[in-house]
Amino acid sequence: MLILIIIVLYCLSFAQEYKTDNEPAQDYKKIVQFSNLAAVAYCVGRGLSKGRLGDKGSGCHLSACKNDILKDVEIVKIFDFSTLNEVGTGYYALDKKRKTIILVFRGSVSRRDWATDIDFIPTKYRPIVQDDNFECEVFIQQECINCKVHRGFYNFLKDNSGAIISLGIKLKKIYPDYQFLIIGHSLGAAFTTLSGIEFQLLGYDPLVVTYGGPKVGNQEFADFTDRLFDTEEVANCITMKNDFSRGFIRVVHKHDIIPFLPPMFTHAGYEYFIDKKQLPHEECDIDRRGMEYSGLLWKRSSGIRPSTFWPDSLGKYEHTHYFRRITSCRDED
Numbered sequence: 339m340l341i342l343i344i345i346v347l348y349c350l351s352f353a354q355e356y357k358t359d360n361e362p363a364q365d366y367k368k369i370v371q372f373s374n375l376a377a378v379a380y381c382v383g384r385g386l387s388k389g390r391l392g393d394k395g396s397g398c399h400l401s402a403c404k405n406d407i408l409k410d411v412e413i414v415k416i417f418d419f420s421t422l423n424e425v426g427t428g429y430y431a432l433d434k435k436r437k438t439i440i441l442v443f444r445g446s447v448s449r450r451d452w453a454t455d456i457d458f459i460p461t462k463y464r465p466i467v468q469d470d471n472f473e474c475e476v477f478i479q480q481e482c483i484n485c486k487v488h489r490g491f492y493n494f495l496k497d498n499s500g501a502i503i504s505l506g507i508k509l510k511k512i513y514p515d516y517q518f519l520i521i522g523h524s525l526g527a528a529f530t531t532l533s534g535i536e537f538q539l540l541g542y543d544p545l546v547v548t549y550g551g552p553k554v555g556n557q558e559f560a561d562f563t564d565r566l567f568d569t570e571e572v573a574n575c576i577t578m579k580n581d582f583s584r585g586f587i588r589v590v591h592k593h594d595i596i597p598f599l600p601p602m603f604t605h606a607g608y609e610y611f612i613d614k615k616q617l618p619h620e621e622c623d624i625d626r627r628g629m630e631y632s633g634l635l636w637k638r639s640s641g642i643r644p645s646t647f648w649p650d651s652l653g654k655y656e657h658t659h660y661f662r663r664i665t666s667c668r669d670e671d
Contacts, residue, residue: 363580366621369589369610372547373661374402375411376523379428379444381667386429388413399668410435415505419498425490426498426529428522430505437516439509441502441533445524445550445665458600460486463559466495467503467536474507477541482562487555488600491528495536499529503536510542517583518544523664524596524657527551527588531563531606534586538566546607547587549660550594553603563606564629573608573628580626582608591615594656605631612660619661 378391378398385397392409402408415430428443463485467476506518518537522530527548534546546567555563563586564570572585586607590597592615597605609631614623658665 362621365576365580365582365610365626366624368582369547369587369624370619370661371407372519372521373549373589373664374400374405374408375431375440375442376521376526376549376660377662377664377666378403378408379442379523379526380665382416382418382427382429382444384667386413386416386667388416391431401669402662411440414509417502425494425525426502428526428529430509432509432513432516437513438519439506439513439516441506441518441520441530443520443522443526443529443533445522445526458603459489460556460602461489461492463487463492463555465536465539466500467539472500474503474540476539478539478566480539480562480566482559485555485559485562487532487559488528488552488603491532491554494529495532499533499536502533506537506542507540518542520544520546521548522551523549523660524551528554531586535563535566543584545582545584545587547589548607549589549664550591550596550657551588552596552599553605555603557604560604560606567607569606569608569629576608576626576628589660591656591660596657615656617659617662619659 377400378386381398381400385399387395387397389396389412390409391398391403391411391413396403396413410433412432412434413429414432417426417428419426426443428441431440431442432438433440463482465482466472467474510516510518520530520534520537522528528551530546530548531551531554534544537544567584567586569586572582572587576582587610588597588605588607589610589612591612608629609627611625611627612619612623613625663670
């Protein structure tokens with residue numbers, strides 16, 4: 339009888355372990371859920387309004403806005419500098435259930451956005467919170483020596499991100515125990531990277547997550563970013579636990595050409611690589627590459643036509659699909 343009980347208990351423990359092993363890892367669930375928040379940014383200018391995402395009049399037409407995780411997320415500020423012939427579009431939100439301040443940047447939509455993308459002349463970089471004219475207390479004193487960044491992205495940082503960062507500081511004072519989560523896709527990923535550095539220097543220890551982001555700066559800038567976000571330690575944590583709660587996380591889709599550009603710059607952060615073109619993107623399609631990035635371009639010629647500005651052979655589908663159609667305010671493949 340005792341032997342039978344032992345066998346039953348063993349089988350039950352094995353069954354429980356088997357169930358756990360087949361549940362998606364926490365890091366996979368997070369990068370999927372955060373892609374929904376990135377997609378919400380594409381609702382700016384298409385009816386998105388302040389208030390809870392799950393409310394009927396929120397202006398979010400994504401089914402994800404009605405799920406248990408996002409429905410209570412509250413939009414508190416929408417910004418769209420494109421209306422002022424500038425760049426930078428997105429929103430601030432609060433997730434009071436999970437004690438999180440959320441900042442999300444949208445990718446390229448307007449002609450002004452695309453002009454910013456191609457203005458990639460390297461320019462000298464200095465965080466704006468280290469500027470004497472910026473009234474705030476910098477928690478981490480760390481210089482970025484010999485750092486150069488994409489001029490178009492840096493112009494946004496100098497011209498428009500000051501107001502965005504100032505609002506983040508105000509929200510942090512109101513909710514001091516909330517974590518900062520900063521998300522962006524495409525052009526928004528570049529703004530996310532630069533803004534994330536500013537909040538890290540302020541001592542907020544944000545979680546920064548990007549999708550299909552371009553390279554932002556040179557090797558010195560990448561090294562500075564990895565030191566600042568302690569990417570090696572974050573990588574060790576992901577290796578041991580398949581989870582993260584802080585750091586700089588990049589998600590890249592196979593054959594998305596944008597993460598390879600500009601070619602003279604270098605990536606930072608921990609990379610998750612989606613190794614499958616079509617949806618759905620399951621956990622088995624994800625490669626946890628960490629700090630080992632592939633810098634080789636590929637040759638694909640089928641589908642290129644003179645009339646096609648961005649053919650599928652250069653990863654247009656891949657750039658717009660990260661666990662979902664990330665560039666649409668509606669559910670569609």
